[in-house]
Amino acid sequence: MKKNTGLLSLFILTAGVSVSLFAQQAALNSSGNALEILSVTVDGKSLPLHRGSEVKLGAFPRNVAFGFGVNTNIRQAPVRIQARLDGYDNAWRVGNGEMWLDMRFFNEAGDQISHTTFPVGGESPGWTGSFESSPFKHRRETLVVPALASKVWVFITSAGPPATLGTYVVANLSVAKLSSNSVPVTLLQPRFDKLLGTGSNQQVPGWTRDGTSLSMAKIVRVGPDLETTAFAILDENVVAHAEWRNVKETAPSVSPGEQLVVEWNEMYSIGLGDFRSVAYQNLPTGNFRFRIIGVDTMGRPTGLENSLAVIVTPPLWRLPWFWCLVVITAFLLVFGFSRYVLWNRMRREFALLKSQQALERERLRIAHDIHDGLGARVTQISMVSSRAHENHHFPEQARDEFDRISKMSRELVSALYETVWTVDPENDNLDELGNYLCQIVNQLCDQAQFRCRFYVVDLPRDVQVSSQTRHNISMAVQEAVHNVIKHARATEVTITIDFIKGLLAITVRDDGCGFNPQNSLAGHGLVNMKQRLSDIGGTCSIESQPGKGSAIQMNVNLKLPGEGQAK
16 A cells, blocks of 8 residues: 555656646746847947847947857757848848759769759748648759760759758659750659658659668658659758669769750758857848747747847937937037127227226326416416516517417417317217317307308217317318418308218308319318318318309218217
């Protein structure tokens, strides 16, 4: 009873272990870990991999290699592995495995002279993994019998690269030679209607199995109704190969120079048993998924699969945030540059303003010094000479000299007054200029006992006029009035001062004898007036006719407030 109990326990334990192993295998297969993506290399640099995550290849990867393999814990490894980069590949990559149909030529001694191979690899068009539903691909090749050849053998073989695995099916094979009348003469054509033997040992008359694993050379039925019998190589051993060939004794005879035509139908699914890496060059920008699946000898998926998300990042100039950064940077640069230009301009204007303020202070000091110092002394000289003129104790000649000194002193005081007015920065405005012109013209007319009329508009005080401009305008007006007093033989002079939209217009008009401006410019000082107005950017025009008086028009453009200062 104990013995039976022990056997029962051993059975339960063994069953439990078997169930546990089966469950582990099922879990391994269902989780996709039976196949592993082992490495990703970009331009010779290996990237770290984390299960369940993605890998970023960067921008413009030139050479990308994926390494993969089979988990060592799996009990039933797939025969082959296929790889594909979804979004880039149009078909599965299976490696460079090859099988072929080989035409070999021998001489009379049985030595091989040459051979011609017609290789196949990958999967034939329309391959479904089934003999019943996969279509055939028809091939027709021509070749010339080489010199010294006397026999031809046909090999259907998987003796390509050592690790080649897969299925290769050949049907309706025929070898014929072209005769002189162009009618092909059949030399070799398998007779599947006269098979010898049964089961897996069936033989085609005149053909034999060969290679290191004869069992992989098979006779199969293909087509929707399995109506076609064909040669097949089902290679599932990485260290062995199999082949079909015609037997030496019945090999067809050929002659050098003859043209042979070989025709057959084929279907295939071929790969490599050691296919463990795949490479790509110059992948474009985008999101991809690298997938590997396990397949059997017929290329049918076994359910084992693994995948990895692959991202080829766009270059910086293709990213939206990059252009946003460029726009922001450009804006900041433009803004910073404009701020710098504005600051630099303000700094220069501030320095200019400080310089002008210093200059105005110096001008004001000079004006005060002239007025308070030199002006007072000249006035004192005029007063002393005037009292000396009234002193009867002095000789008559001395009193006349003192009179001249008094007169020259008064003229000097007037000149000093004009200089002070010109230098004083408090007079740098249009209103003061108008007042001064009226005052100086009135003094000239009083001295000459001329009638004087003034037509002056209200002149704004906020229009700045530099000392140079004021000086040239005042001198030009004085010159014009002097000319009227000395040469015009007039009884009245009219001064008109107008200011419209920044244009200062001054007209000096008289009712004298007039003159011809073309002949009298040099004699009446009119050249000087034009030159003075030209120096400050103004104009001076003269209108006069003999007997009809004259009019001198002076125009100067002044800067309005906010437009800067006048010259």
